Amino acid sequence: MQEQRNSELSNKVLIVGGGMGGIRAALDLAEAGRDVVLVDKSYSIGGLMTSLDRTFPTNNCDLCTLSPRLSESGRQLHIELMTMTEVGSLTGSVGKFKAGLTTRPRYIDLHKCTACGECYRQFPECVRFTPGLDHRAPTCMRYPQATPYAFSIDIDACKDIEALVGVCPAGAILPDDRQTTHEVDAGAIILAAGSELFDPRVLDTYGYGVYPNVVTSLEYERILSASGPTGGALVRPSDGKKPRKVAWIQCVGSRGLQKGSVPYCSSACCMYALKEAMVTRERFLEDIETTIFYMDMRTYGKDYELYLQRAKNDYGVRFVRSRPHSIDPAFSDGAMTGALDIGYMPYGSNLPAAEEFDMVVLTVGFRVSNEVRELAARLGVELNDHGFAKTETFEPVASSTPGIYVCGLFETPKDIPETLVQAGAAACCASAHLSSLRVVNDKKDDLPPERDITGEDKRIGVFVCDCENNIGGVIDVKAIAAELLGLPDVVAAETIGHGCSRDSLERIQEVIRKEKLNRVVIGACSPRTHEAVFQDTLRKAGLNKYLVEIVNLRDQDTWVHPDKPAFAASKAKELMHMGVGAVRMTHPLTDYTLPMNKDVLVVGGGVTGMKAALSLADGGFKVSLIERSQHLGGNARKLRRTLGGDDVQAYLATLVAKVEGNENIQVLKQAVVVDHTGMAGMFKTGVQVGPRMVYRQLVHGITILATGALPNRPSEMLLGKHKAVVTQLDLDSVIEDDPEKVKALQNIVMVQCVGSRVPENPNCSRICCQSAVKNALRIKALNPDASIYVLYRDMRMPGMQEEYYTRAREKGVVFVPYELDDMPVVGADGDKISVTFTDPVLGSTVNVPSDCLVLSTGFVADEESTEDLGIIFHLPRTSDGYFLEDHVKLRPVDLPTPGFFVAGAAHSPKNLRDSIAQAQAVASRAQTFLAGDAINMGAAIAKVDSNRCAACLICVRACPFDVPFINSEGHSEIDPAKCHGCGTCASACPAEAIALMQYEDDLIFAKLDGLFERTA
């Protein structure tokens, strides 16, 4: 424990910005027992993501994924939410900040408003809204599950205030509401202020704002959205007709030098354009053509390359490598048709081309708004040239002011998973400045007592979620609900819009109370992701949480049978009948709990593992850090400089010293994991340590995997066979140690994607483009006359890295793209290497005799160790051998098995900076887990009916964990604290004396009956 942390320090964090990043940071802190004040200038939280229709790479509907988070956020008792609020002033310093907050009047009493919408219906001009397209969305709430769920009045637009007040049935309108100010004490501050989207009106070449069928990507997103202005119908703004040809133009306002453009890359746009094109093709199939005009497709995230391949191969999205120079209206008989001609120079051609499209989407990137710049100035946070927060490579979320952290788009352009990772990292850093007093569970939920349902007749309520188009677009949910109402015991059956939204959950509670339900069936998405949300709802309505059955209508029906709606509908009915059958057999159950072990095991002593260990050790947790080699440091031991020029070895030396000197960290080198038992909160892991392989057992509550990846060395292009062929990693050291050798080089050729983005290793290794640019710039600095050719497929330099790419071109580095079916040909030529490739601009083959051939080989998964660890810990992996996280978008560092987390290159290839952010995020997630004092083991425990037990020992032999034993009374006994709940004993027992709670035999048989009563 750190002595300087005492109760004088605040336990509170102020988070500015209630988008995805702010919400995630708030939830992490609150779950770890910290108090949070979350302020947002808008009238509801959710930020930019709430305007999106679906998100990549799951092509899931956002509202479904975000809204459980939002209701969580509204529910969390440690979080004080302040909307329409801004930070006016800041005094004090880290540990003892004082922030002055200003809240604008909402003119609505949040406690009274039920969001019935009466005010909007009668006085639409008086209600605030955020415009999506030029006309209004069907409701003025920003999205259907707004938090707080209340309107906001624009008093200046209101002519008859008295009449407006009169229409509100709840009496919630407060015409005399005034601006208020508050002062908040905070130990640390997180800025998650987000960014705006570029407004392409300033570009005179694309006719945005002039031609109605030129829209921005966000507007297109709103058109596709079921809660958008067209109710989800894809129509052209000019004439309401469905377009047949849609084009996307990438990098509008980004990666440019012309007026109004910024030089950086906005990072997320390639992926979201792919998503929009895929969703368009999916929904309208053969009727519509989709074309993307691009410079480089930057799909560098985890499995994003596979997403690009899917767009190309499965969805038939067309790709044209070119940056169009103009958009002009198309004419027919002298009149504008509404269609648009895109003028462009096809890559590798000297002849200009033009093509007609019905609609053009401008893919716009991110900009820091003036408001956020002013906020940063008020708080004394330094910004870079483009208004993003200034941070250091090794402290990716620390701003220039101690105690103020940043995350998300305000740090640099990025996508949602990376925003969530940074949010976790910011939460981790912020909690390091708080008082060490953890006040957990001091404010208990006000749950009603559980109703005793013994003796009650079964009263089943059925709720069918339409999940917007995800379920309702394929099957008629109303018809299903109506049909189920005819089943015995079913007393209520209705559809619910977004089943997981706050209002739907409240509606379920209301029906439970009103109809005195004692069983509930919910037809929705997967119980894997949403069971807890619905269980919680039952509990709030006074029912035991195990009296619900979730039927997976989305992931296992409408998503997989959209091509056969009739089959999908009959399957949905069958599944619902199975659910109703099963729920009849449910009965109230109690969760078992055990005390929690709060120690941490970190596997992997690279930078990621060390950083995670240090963050947790500084928080007072005992950490065992195990490393299989003799040294800490991992891949960073071989790395000399980062793209920004930081000295990696100096940083590493400091980090290793801190880790080895920390009394809360036990470092075990030459250690390998050999066995593992237990569950989250009570793991036991066996390791063999040192040259003598001494066996030790570690007892710990959670496990963090930071096992990294391996530098790839494929035996391609003479690597390992000719001394002039090296990898970027080799070259990094040569430049550092032997500058004279570099000065003597004349021709250098670099080949990108060697051993990456190929069938054997399908993903992008992410670090190679930056390594090539880094090394090219360093060679140019030492030897300006050297000729450097970089042969690439797509240059992937996201965010501010783009500036280094631009600089390299300015310095004369030549970048030439190649295609996978026209690879550069490499041959030995004495001391030199002859490299032959096609130059698309020249339209001919070029041969370069080079004295150094540098292969950008990137990473491969450490198959051997992830496979071993995957088996020992029972963790899933991706097809290319990286650990598979629980949810690619919303839980990027949580593994599916509770108590396991992953960070760094073991998750997917990434650079040092991103690895450090993940290490901190994992530490934050770990703290949320370790904050509790008890482990909930759930209710799925095997129980023995002693009257039927014949003590035959079959269960004793069947149990994979050796739990059952024959007790002194002569029958089998199963200790609930040890039972893992697999049910193997229950199905082995010949006397059917054992039942696995939650999965009893009669429940399974009832499902079968439910299925066959329809199909027999």
Added chain:
Amino acid sequence: MESFQPVIVAFCCHYCAYTAADMAGSKRLHYPANVKIIRVPCTGKVSALHIMEALRKGADGVYVAGCLDGDCHFRSGNTCATKRVAYVKKLLDEIGIGGERVEMFAMSAGMGEVFARTATDFTEKIRDLGPNPARVGLDKLGCVGAGA
């Protein structure tokens, strides 16, 4: 027999096969709607009786899908299940229903494609085999409502 739509019951373990089925959903991989999944914590929970009951009540085919060998979340539940499925197959051969109507499959949580392919292949196999003779027999006796 072209219009024969077999009913397939798939017992899927929560940690691998059921997750793989969800993964198939996320990736929008299509497979026949004939397959109805029953979620179990582990394939070790599936007894011979569960499989036999499914067939008796009218399933034309039943499969149990669990984790890859050595990958079971509960150590060895899937090995138990493999043995039980083999036992049920033998039993079905003996009573003339045919063991090929029951199968054990293994897949990891990430294998959405494998889930979809397995569901498709198994459905086609059962379609080729025709209706479950036990069910046809019951239909003839008039014990169950008229079959298709």
